[in-house]
Amino acid sequence: MWANLSAQGYMRKDGGDTLFPLRRLLILHVQLILFNNFRANGDDAVTLKILYCGICHTDLHSVKDDFGFSMFPVVPGHEIVGIVTEVGKKVTKFKVGDKAGVGCLVDSCRACPNCNQDVEVYCPKKIDTYNDIYHDGTPTYGGFSDMIAVDKHFVVLFPDNMPLDGGAPLLCAGITAFGLKVTVISTSPSKEKEAIERLGADSFLVSRDLKQMEAAKGTLDGIIDTVSAPHAFLPLIDLLKCHGKLVIVGVPGKLIELPVIPLLMGKKLVAGSAIGGLKETQEMIDFAAKHNVTADIEVVPMDYINTAMERLAKGDVRYRFVIDIGNTLKAPVTEMIKRLS
Ligand SMILES: [Zn+2]
Numbered sequence: 001m002w003a004n005l006s007a008q009g010y011m012r013k014d015g016g017d018t019l020f021p022l023r024r025l026l027i028l029h030v031q032l033i034l035f036n037n038f039r040a041n042g043d044d045a046v047t048l049k050i051l052y053c054g055i056c057h058t059d060l061h062s063v064k065d066d067f068g069f070s071m072f073p074v075v076p077g078h079e080i081v082g083i084v085t086e087v088g089k090k091v092t093k094f095k096v097g098d099k100a101g102v103g104c105l106v107d108s109c110r111a112c113p114n115c116n117q118d119v120e121v122y123c124p125k126k127i128d129t130y131n132d133i134y135h136d137g138t139p140t141y142g143g144f145s146d147m148i149a150v151d152k153h154f155v156v157l158f159p160d161n162m163p164l165d166g167g168a169p170l171l172c173a174g175i176t177a178f179g180l181k182v183t184v185i186s187t188s189p190s191k192e193k194e195a196i197e198r199l200g201a202d203s204f205l206v207s208r209d210l211k212q213m214e215a216a217k218g219t220l221d222g223i224i225d226t227v228s229a230p231h232a233f234l235p236l237i238d239l240l241k242c243h244g245k246l247v248i249v250g251v252p253g254k255l256i257e258l259p260v261i262p263l264l265m266g267k268k269l270v271a272g273s274a275i276g277g278l279k280e281t282q283e284m285i286d287f288a289a290k291h292n293v294t295a296d297i298e299v300v301p302m303d304y305i306n307t308a309m310e311r312l313a314k315g316d317v318r319y320r321f322v323i324d325i326g327n328t329l330k331a332p333v334t335e336m337i338k339r340l341s
């Protein structure tokens, strides 16, 4: 029972040749357009006026069709935050004016073992926020737009003290380690001071420094690998103790090769993990709000999207881009297209 609602946003119209320079590709194909199949006014629906949307590496993979299953036109964006403008009759958790967010999925079956254990992200019938097909057969479109309406189960309430811009990336990229000794592994020694002094890591390893990597062999219980670019896994596996786990949460976009012998000989595990379920996501946002944890962000205007995507491809951001949709998606459609081209 969804009625149509008009929203406007940015989309990539077709896949094109991914070897094409990204800037040209995006300028040619990303257009501000009107699309009208956002679902609103259902009894369970929460409608958000989008104010900020984080840019995730997955968005870049999607517009470049790195996974080979992008359904163009694609409207990226799954770190969506804004203000509730309308709620359906059966919605009690949210009221008009609340701050709220929508992450990576907008529906699931609600009946399978994974849904029953509040890990909807592993539901075989989950529906992604964008680049997926909704129950009614229409494509889903993401948060690089001004409005979205989503079933209440998939909306996260933002406590009043949680900033919308700094909180946006938590909806996908928010990862927290409790009570552990934390080592940051990075290709760039320039991040060491910040990792130790400001972010509170216990130690820092430069993955390109072979001496450092050699000395740290067999010392880690687990590694959370957040890298979204292709990279070598053997050096990371070597860092693990016996029984250690390498958990991949980034999406390198290419098939990975795993060295078998070091896994066998160390009884080591390589695993994957996606985002959490909705219950966990709400708990994470509440925890972050209580302890003033937000993402380090660079807020950019909507028409900076091409440059932001290029910089993201080069790893040139500390540490997440968030689009200021509320203030910068105001320009009339024609003017925005003119500025982009
Ligand atoms: Zn993401």
Ligand SMILES: [Zn+2]
Pocket: 108, 109, 110, 111, 112, 113, 114, 115, 120, 123, 124, 125, 126
């Ligand atoms: Zn399910």
